[in-house]
Amino acid sequence: MIETNPCNKPVNGGSSVPSRVSRQTKPDDTIVNINGVQVGGSEIVIIAGPCAVENREQLFETARSVKAGGAKILRGGAFKPRSSPYNFQGLGEEGLKLLSLIRKETGLPVVTEVMDTRQVELVASYADMIQIGSRNMQNYPLLKEVGMCRKPILLKRGMMATVEEFLLAAEYILHQGNDQVILCERGIRTFETSTRNTLDLSAVPMLKRLSHLPVIVDPSHGTGVRWMVPPMAKAAVAVGADGLIIEVHYKPEEALCDGYQSLNLDEFDRLISDLIKIAQAIGREISVPKPLI
Amino acid sequence: MIETNPCNKPVNGGSSVPSRVSRQTKPDDTIVNINGVQVGGSEIVIIAGPCAVENREQLFETARSVKAGGAKILRGGAFKPRSSPYNFQGLGEEGLKLLSLIRKETGLPVVTEVMDTRQVELVASYADMIQIGSRNMQNYPLLKEVGMCRKPILLKRGMMATVEEFLLAAEYILHQGNDQVILCERGIRTFETSTRNTLDLSAVPMLKRLSHLPVIVDPSHGTGVRWMVPPMAKAAVAVGADGLIIEVHYKPEEALCDGYQSLNLDEFDRLISDLIKIAQAIGREISVPKPLI
Amino acid sequence: MIETNPCNKPVNGGSSVPSRVSRQTKPDDTIVNINGVQVGGSEIVIIAGPCAVENREQLFETARSVKAGGAKILRGGAFKPRSSPYNFQGLGEEGLKLLSLIRKETGLPVVTEVMDTRQVELVASYADMIQIGSRNMQNYPLLKEVGMCRKPILLKRGMMATVEEFLLAAEYILHQGNDQVILCERGIRTFETSTRNTLDLSAVPMLKRLSHLPVIVDPSHGTGVRWMVPPMAKAAVAVGADGLIIEVHYKPEEALCDGYQSLNLDEFDRLISDLIKIAQAIGREISVPKPLI
């Protein structure tokens, strides 16, 4: 027998799921409550909005439209993790203020990303849910900090993280006393180059079997191409996701960030009406506002 | 600028899709006809059966049951590609004979794998559709040989093949004059270890956009775990697959090969009734035999 | 042509290397000076020490021995990024104090990791070089913070980062005015499971061709198995690395962290004498202290 590092083990090759996130510890589904919106129940929740908050018009137009289309939570980045220091880095607190203004108008709870332990308090003072992005999934000081905060957390899977590592990252948050965590599959890095990432939909049933936490899917980052968002969103609903987070921009071709993978407002509306049928086929629902005639 | 090998290019980073498989060459969907069963039209076709033909009882019991459940084509391996020379290698021609006997009884067309150029004629004399397995996707002499044969071909994606390479492999077959090719996504190899492979459902819309050929999905090899086959099969239908190929065994716990990922007969029946609803939700159908009351 | 996300491009498929790290901007090799020890010149520099500082005896015994063996810089983690919240998390500032005590005794400059923007000042007050670990390679607030600090930075490649992303991460640091950056290849994540990571030695000539920054290799994390450290360390020297960072522990079998991949003191000494010969064969050198007769 060859000696190898015992760390090299697959998630189910004997290792156990960490205790607080494990379904063995808590058999019932956890419902995460984001200012009245419940994720993890029978309704499939749509989170939508622009990649980055760019300005008042862009955010407000997009927010009003996605609300009318059926989104229950608004997304929008104020602090943006960008591969290059020369790319747009987000509006910072100015972006948070705009998010809070449009929340007041629309009533949509807001989710936005935090990247720095020093900004958790600031972001928490504006956001209804705090997002930990893919690149920070193993940023342990940040996980501990949001674990001590009393806001729901949207934890995105690292693009090269195994299911086991993803659950361990969530465990860091629960370990600090915050059990309001939503897991988000957003595509993993593989050898395939025709898509930006490979959206690993099998992670959804795997995570739901291993853990009691709700699981949502991000088909925008998961594919990186606008035309592929609708089919993958449908597949995500069929496979059992508790929600979707979708990039929508009122003018994708002018977006400062990720316009290439953002739906426009019409595409979003059409997608929701397709998703409603899939949800019904599996015995769940997606609710949309009644038109005011 | 650094010189690098121009071969290192992503499928859409400038390279064009090879001509015969390209949708630009032929905008209309190709319908592949397997002894009267059409794949690529509005009906979603279910292919089912055991991983390997083991004996008369196993094959016949499984075949009769999957037919009653809604399968339109029977699968079953007679020549098995096994990682180890010490594993069961299949019944060979004896297996082909059993397949042909049960076809006569049930009327189900039969698909089975060929691995050796010297056996294409033999396999073609028994099978209604010839499968090229994942490990042989870039076995060019074999692709040429089946390209010269007048039978439909089920071409499985290599577990580490890009979408571009997959289409180039299909091009080898069309280039020999055989355009009756079905593409099958069956999972790719990634760093994730909790599933056997990572089923890349985004390949389905990508392939259908790039090519006119029908695309089906194998959730059994794609996940490697029985309990994950149903959710991934549902997602495959939702994402737009033209069919599914599913491993079913009348006694999975006794299977000589891949029992771990095979559905039993009841699980298969339940899955089909779920899939029918998803198919309807996207405007397609799955037909099942009328019960004889 | 299929529309895809223009972000999906390989490093040399047209994209340019960011300007401050690029060799086109600065053709000459950068020499990084760590309290008098120069990395990036003709001498190959050995950094060695325990994965984590555990206690005074462990650190001091190991440090004295690696110094005698030829190490020029001492490594040792005080803040440890661990996949599980239940693993040993490091001694924190107590560990930094021990590092500073043994530096006073041995004269070895010290490198240690920082994970939190709030601790950069603290760590910088003790360390001679600050390490950004693999999991934080895209922690942009942290990169900016160490970019504003006047200490050399050891930047480890993310286990999922392309060469291009690695250089972009370094650009974040240079962009803040700190050009004392050493790049460290430490293994990438692939489908292979017999090693902990796949040490990508081709990254060394690639990085040195694209950038003027020094490049070192970590064969301990890169392989995850003690017996494989010596052959991979030799290969790293042959391929052109400017240095090595090697985990050494005076009692590996008792280590709280990564003992499985740590060399013991004798193994380290033997390795250095082998590396000296390889260095000579390629026209470089590794110097060791003269024995006191």
Add this chain to the structure above:
Amino acid sequence: MIETNPCNKPVNGGSSVPSRVSRQTKPDDTIVNINGVQVGGSEIVIIAGPCAVENREQLFETARSVKAGGAKILRGGAFKPRSSPYNFQGLGEEGLKLLSLIRKETGLPVVTEVMDTRQVELVASYADMIQIGSRNMQNYPLLKEVGMCRKPILLKRGMMATVEEFLLAAEYILHQGNDQVILCERGIRTFETSTRNTLDLSAVPMLKRLSHLPVIVDPSHGTGVRWMVPPMAKAAVAVGADGLIIEVHYKPEEALCDGYQSLNLDEFDRLISDLIKIAQAIGREISVPKPLI
């Protein structure tokens, strides 16, 4: 505990190395004898030549030059596995005849690839060693066929194969009675795009520890870029490879295949003189012909 497929196991996570290739079965190194050239002893053997045999002049000029430079075996493809059916497919038997003519002149044994079970006899009648290419590593009928043949086999690692699968493929050959097998690491497929493949040099010590078979490295396919061949070849010697197989072309810019990664004649000569020094540094040797003064 979650049920998963027991096939999802890493090579050393409990599984044993197959018996015939295992070093536990045969502790001593196997020496493979290719018409008098021994691979697996203390001498490091260089195999060189063009990717494909294109014509008499190209082959003969290249062969004479690599012989003078120190190559002990000539490589050259007559049957070429090409991703696209529209690429040059090789000269076929005409290429084999040219290889046999230049062998007569130079005395260099010849290695060339076979892709089709029906051509094993033909290729064996011309070649001194038969190559199984990366894409055919799991072509089991082909492995069985060359296992029944009395020629040494050069088995290249599949670009998607784990070390365990690689050894199982070799086991297929030994199982048929042919123990003259050389294993060749030639790069694996990863997410990195700056190189054609990621040359996994850690596979060399791993394979040599697990098996008694000789292991060589192909830095040409492993990197896909000419300028990276020399540093990776040096690393391969330092890590313990028993030989190298290198693409050399007398006019790389005119090559019909892989010119981008082929060394020219001068580059080959310079590389060998560098490799000789590394070989000496690790206590092995590379011999070159004496110049005729």
